[in-house]
Amino acid sequence: MKRSLTLAILLLLSFAPSARAASEADYKAAYAAAEAASKEAAGMRNQWTTTVSTLAAARKAGDGGDFDRAVAASKEAEALAKASVVQATSEKEAWKAMEIR
Amino acid sequence: MTTHTGPHPTRRLILQGAVSVALIGLGNVPFAPARAAANDKYPEEAFKLKNEADAIKALYGRTAEPSDKIKLDAPEIAENGGVVPMSVTTTLDKVSSISFFVAENPNALAASYKFPDGTIPAVANRLKMAKTSNVTAIVEADGKLYSATKEVKVTVGGCGG
Amino acid sequence: MASSIRVRATSNGDLTEVQTLIQHPMDTGLVKNSKGELIPAHYIQELKFACNGKDVFVANWGTAISKDPYVKFSFKGARKGDDLKISWTDNKGGSDETTAKIA
Amino acid sequence: MRTRTSFLLGSLSAALVAFALTSPRVVAADKVDPAADAKAFQNFFFQKFPNVKHEDFVNGPYSMNDDMKRQWQEKEEFPPYEFALDAGKEMFSTPFKNGKTYADCFPNGGIGIRQNYPYFDTKEGKVVTLELALNRCREANGEAPYSYVKDEMASLTAYMAFTSRGKAMDIKIPDDPRALEAFENGKRYFYTRRGQLNFSCASCHVQSPGERIRAEILAPALGILNAMPIYRSEWSGMGTISRRFMTCNSQTRAVPLEPQADEYRDVEYFLSYVANGLPISGPGARP
Numbered sequence: 001m002k003r004s005l006t007l008a009i010l011l012l013l014s015f016a017p018s019a020r021a022a023s024e025a026d027y028k029a030a031y032a033a034a035e036a037a038s039k040e041a042a043g044m045r046n047q048w049t050t051t052v053s054t055l056a057a058a059r060k061a062g063d064g065g066d067f068d069r070a071v072a073a074s075k076e077a078e079a080l081a082k083a084s085v086v087q088a089t090s091e092k093e094a095w096k097a098m099e100i101r
Numbered sequence: 102m103t104t105h106t107g108p109h110p111t112r113r114l115i116l117q118g119a120v121s122v123a124l125i126g127l128g129n130v131p132f133a134p135a136r137a138a139a140n141d142k143y144p145e146e147a148f149k150l151k152n153e154a155d156a157i158k159a160l161y162g163r164t165a166e167p168s169d170k171i172k173l174d175a176p177e178i179a180e181n182g183g184v185v186p187m188s189v190t191t192t193l194d195k196v197s198s199i200s201f202f203v204a205e206n207p208n209a210l211a212a213s214y215k216f217p218d219g220t221i222p223a224v225a226n227r228l229k230m231a232k233t234s235n236v237t238a239i240v241e242a243d244g245k246l247y248s249a250t251k252e253v254k255v256t257v258g259g260c261g262g
Numbered sequence: 263m264a265s266s267i268r269v270r271a272t273s274n275g276d277l278t279e280v281q282t283l284i285q286h287p288m289d290t291g292l293v294k295n296s297k298g299e300l301i302p303a304h305y306i307q308e309l310k311f312a313c314n315g316k317d318v319f320v321a322n323w324g325t326a327i328s329k330d331p332y333v334k335f336s337f338k339g340a341r342k343g344d345d346l347k348i349s350w351t352d353n354k355g356g357s358d359e360t361t362a363k364i365a
Numbered sequence: 366m367r368t369r370t371s372f373l374l375g376s377l378s379a380a381l382v383a384f385a386l387t388s389p390r391v392v393a394a395d396k397v398d399p400a401a402d403a404k405a406f407q408n409f410f411f412q413k414f415p416n417v418k419h420e421d422f423v424n425g426p427y428s429m430n431d432d433m434k435r436q437w438q439e440k441e442e443f444p445p446y447e448f449a450l451d452a453g454k455e456m457f458s459t460p461f462k463n464g465k466t467y468a469d470c471f472p473n474g475g476i477g478i479r480q481n482y483p484y485f486d487t488k489e490g491k492v493v494t495l496e497l498a499l500n501r502c503r504e505a506n507g508e509a510p511y512s513y514v515k516d517e518m519a520s521l522t523a524y525m526a527f528t529s530r531g532k533a534m535d536i537k538i539p540d541d542p543r544a545l546e547a548f549e550n551g552k553r554y555f556y557t558r559r560g561q562l563n564f565s566c567a568s569c570h571v572q573s574p575g576e577r578i579r580a581e582i583l584a585p586a587l588g589i590l591n592a593m594p595i596y597r598s599e600w601s602g603m604g605t606i607s608r609r610f611m612t613c614n615s616q617t618r619a620v621p622l623e624p625q626a627d628e629y630r631d632v633e634y635f636l637s638y639v640a641n642g643l644p645i646s647g648p649g650a651r652p
Contacts, residue, residue, distance in 0.1 A: 045628070047620040048561045080561065087558065095556035098567050100402075100409045141320075143307050148324040176436050178580065180426075180652035181598035184328045186439035203326055207292060211326035220318055220337040221277070225439070227328040229290070258581030258599055258652060259616050260562065260569075268447055283443045329601045330445050 022067040030074035031058055037081035046088035051080040144213060153202045153209035157239060157246075160200060160213060165239050165246035168193065173238040173249040179230060182255040188225035189249075193242035196222035205234030230255045265360040271346050273364045280311065280319070281334045282348060284358075290325040306331060309350040313340045313364075340364055397545040399538050399638055402552065406639040410587040414575070423591035423646045425584030429575035433582055437650060446523055446596040446648040449516065449603045453524030456517070461506040467521070470502030479522075479529035480645050483634050484537065485544040492547050492630040495522055496605055513624035514611065519594040519603030519648075526593065526647030534591060534645060536638040551635030554628045555586070560617030566632070581652055588640045590633065592649025599652060606633055 038055055041047045058073035147159040157165065175187040189199050199222065200213040211228050222240070230236075230253060237250045266285040271278055284306065291303025309321040309331075318337045340346070342364055349359035410422060414429075421428040427437040457475065460466045468474035482495035493501075499521050500510035511517040538544050558565040569578070570586035577583070594605045604612075610629050611621035622628055 042620075045622060046559055049615055049618045049620050050561050052620060084561075087563065091557045091559075094558070095553055095565065098556045098565065098571070099552070100406050100571065143322055148322075177432050180433050180436050180582075181580070183601050184440065184445070184598040186436050188334075188439075206326050207290075208324055208326065210324055212324065213322040214335070215317075215320040215322075217317055217319075219339045220335065223335065225332075225334040225442075226321075227332050227440075229326045229328055254580075256580040258579055260564070260578045264451070268443070270443070281443050283445070283447055285448050328598075330448065332443050332445075334442065 022071040024062075024067055027058075027062045027067040027070040027074065030071045030078070031055075031062060034058060034074040034078035034081065037078045037085065041081045041084040041088070044085060044088040046084050048080055048084045051077055051084060054080060141215075144210075147210050147213070148208055150210065151208060153204045153237065156202060156208070156210040157200075160210065161198075161239070161241060161246055163246055165248035167249065168240070168247035169249075171238055171240050171247055171249035173236065173251050174225075175236050175251050175253050178254040181258065182230045182232070185228050185230050185253060185255070186225070187228055187236065187253075188223070189238045189240070190223040191240050191242070191247075193222065193240055193247060195243040196240055198239075198241040199224055200239045201226070201228060202237040202239065203228065203230050203234050204237065206231050232256075266358045267348050267350070267360045269346070269348055269360065269362045271362050271364045273340060273342050276338050277336055278313075278338070278340045278346075278364050279334070279336045280346065281332070282309075282311075283330060283332050284309070284350060285330055286350075286352065288325075288327050288329045288331060292325075304352060304354055304356075306350045306352045309333070309348070311335075312347045312349075313337070313344055318346075397549045399545070399548050402548075403639040403641060407587060407642075409571070410574075410585050414585070419642075420644050422585055423588035423640075423643050425589060425592060425649070425651060426582035429585065430582045433652070440650045444596070444648075444650045445598075446594075446603065446650060449520045449523045449594075449596065450527055450648060452516075453520035453522070453527075456521055457524050461503070461508050463506050465506050467499065467502055470498070470505065475525055476528045477532060479526045479647065480532045480535045481537070483630060483637060485539055485541065485547060485634070487539055487541055487544075490541075490543045491627065492551075492634040494606070494625065494630055494633055495525060496607060497625050497630070513605055513607035516603055518607075519605050522594045522605060523603065523648035526645060529645040530647070531644050533642050534588075534637055534640045536634070536641055538638060547631045547634055548638060550628070551631035551633070554632040555635055560614065560619030562617040564617040566613070586636065588643040590636050591640055591643055592646045592651070594647060595649040595651045597651050603648070 034055055038047065038051050041051060054073055054077040058070050058077055061067075061073055062070035064070075144160050147156050150156040150159055154164070170193045171189060171191045173187070173189055176185065179185040187201065189201075191199070196216050198213065198215055201211045202209045203211050206229075212226060214224050216222055222242075228236075233252070233254045233256070235250050235252050237248055240247045240249075268283040268285075270281045273279075286306055287304055288306065289301045289304040291300065293301050295301050303325060305325050305327065306323050309323065310317060311319040318340075319335050321333055323331070344364045345361050346364055347359065347361045349357065351357040407419075410417075411419065414422075417428050424434075424437070427434040457467050468476075472478055479495060482498065483492045485491075486493045496513050496518055499518065500513075503510050511521075538548055555566045558568065566586065569583050570589060574583045574585035590606060593609070594603055595609070596602065597604050607624040607629065610632070611624065614621040
């Protein structure tokens, strides 16, 4: 009996208004930002496979209505895409350091 | 040393050496009595068993004792679990059967070869190995079973992707 | 269709060395294809070599034999020009055979 | 998800730190000098592996490890690429619907010429690889092109490579600024880090050949394409140069480019040119 009581309280807490669940609008915004960064990376022909898979996961979660996960995945995808852009930019010169001369 | 599809010269010499050694062993027995080769039917049961000891019992009906007269040639680290070249040569007499067992494979028995009179007791083949495992060669000679075992390491390749 | 069996049988003196490479998928039945379905087991179970009307070597194989299987052995009692008949059957009833001249 | 971002930021910062540490070398205005590059490239490997015979570098991982070499020699007794070789030979002589064959598209009937590919096509102003030339030959004769990563292309290139076995790689760079640029492009691609793992081709094939990534021994970059196409036990099938480049990309978590993209053609041009003089050993068997 005691266990199910604590479970009930826990369940209640997760819906407590303080932890605001992400809305569809939050997801749409986060996904758009991620997609833009991903396009930029693709434009530099330096896309990462993990960016593509994380973006897909974000979309899947979004379509499924799980906006918390969708926003988290979108942010992750955006970070990955941005990192690949930084990589491509820095490598424009950095490659020479490794060249056999 | 450019590669070519013909057998590799030094490789061939080693094998012929091993074969001639085996021949001497056989030479002194003018005619070997027809030995009870493992029964002729495809040993369906033995190939289905998971465990090595059970498979050996199912195939030969008794256990084997290690022998240093069997040379099991297998890599230390397999370049790929899908193609692991392995071979057995033996100086034992009156050999009627040689089999390969990979203990950690889904089914321990990998291959079993029958040697009628006049066939040299040596065989090379390429096996699949699920993971690092002991590989055991069993030789049935003159009705008795002998074995040799070697560990072969197997892992996947590549950096992950 | 060219035979699935490639064979090299070379004799020197009384000893004949035989090498065979067979084109066969040797599926274990434990592997999934790209769509996630299990590829059914499809492997050669028995491979026979006969010369001058007598079996000289018989191989019984399980699912642990590599794709496009290879085997090498030697035997006595045959001469250059003799015919070596090689035949295999797999667990789906498939089979193939070929005859090669000992070089 | 969380660990992945920290991993990526970690590896990126490490790379940037490494870059900062290497003292910036005084570099004359970068005049592209392929001959000098090739000399330096070959000497790097000859000095790093003094007891590897020069022509053995084309045997990739097998020139780096004896246990692996023995397994390779056993496979070479009756190599798994035999079927691709026979299929390629047959395809090579089977006429197209219009009666022509591949022999009509290539110098010397396509026999013994693999060592001259890829070449720089001054009309097109681009590098033309053997795989590209084969598909162009098919299209010129009204046939559908083959996939660059599937067995048909591998069988054709296997047969053409076999007819050149032992011939020294002989890639030419015409006196044409676009050819020099293609070579430089290929070199840049070879040394550029990519993918979330932040590796370049050089990270594995220049800095750590002979070492293991899990079960596999890394091949030296010198002569790495001389054995193409290869039968890989990993794929239990044939692999063309295109397939190898694309899988290497995805191994470092970089999205592969389309087959025969300019970058791939140029890096093939670079890698083949710096291997000039080393023998063609294709088709090859690899782990």
